[in-house]
Amino acid sequence: MADLKDDEIRRIVNRATMFQKFYGSSSQVPLADLEEEYPALFEITDSLKLNRAFVCEALLEHQGIPVDEPMILDAGFSDAEVIGFSSSSLNPETLKELKGQIEYHFNTVGELKHRKNKTLWKARPEGLSRFLSSQNSPQVLFEESRGALKISVKQSLKTFNKLYLPVVAGIFASIMMFAGAVFGAMGNDEEVGIIMFGIFGLVSFLYARFINKRKRLKKGRLVDLVDRLQQILERRQKVSAAASSETISIPENEYEGFDEIEIKDTKKVSN
DSSP: OOOOOHHHHHHHHHHHHHHHHHHSSOSSOOOHHHHHHOHHHHHHHHHTTOOHHHHHHHHHHHHOOOOOOOEEEOOOSSEEEEEEEESOOOOHHHHHHHHHHHHHHHTSOEEEEEETTEEEEEEOOOGGGGGOHHHHOOEEEEEEETTEEEEEEEEEOHHHHHTTHHHHHHHHHHHHHHHHHHTTTTGGGHHHHHHHHHHHHHHHHHHHHHHHHHHHHHHHHHHHHHHHHHHHHHHHHHHHHHHHHHHHOOOTTTTTTOOOOOOOOOOOOOO
């Protein structure tokens, strides 16, 4: 029997509560080995009227589910794309959880389109957000191929690229001031021109660095999203596989008591 700390129990209970609130009901069955290993946990969740199947999913998630590391693709200066893979497959319940996770990540609603071996989620923001490329461009593609599920997440970075305009203006102004100081066009204010050149140049550099960092963070968040989607897929597959193996398992003494059947040769007698 394994022991869990209070904080761990609290996280598992919160996660199971979220599953139950999100799904309402589950087609999965509780896993007997987890129920035997964590009886105290299930006593607590039973008192809270939580479905044991959801508790098992939350417990598996807490234990950790290994997944392949997502990859960032070179999608150019204006776009970000991250892909990942899973050995699982899509079903209505899993797709519902994936859609909820995606919309929570991008903080916008979206619609699903189904094609042969493909399912596409496309952002459909409302209000002023629909005019921002960072809000209306996100899309997530699930593609089944050769027994694996490919996850591809794309998002435009054009909104961030527009923020480079002040950098260009700052660099241009600093160059003009430096040129004026060098060629004496500023008269007695040459020293001021050189100082302003340094200030504009430094501010432009720091601002560009800030934007680049924001773009890296945006790509990093897409990696986190793909990793999260992979974990959801693998968790639900693991629960389904374990439940199926428990359902079809045959006890060793299932066939005890059956007598061996003796087959005898018979001969036909013809008149």
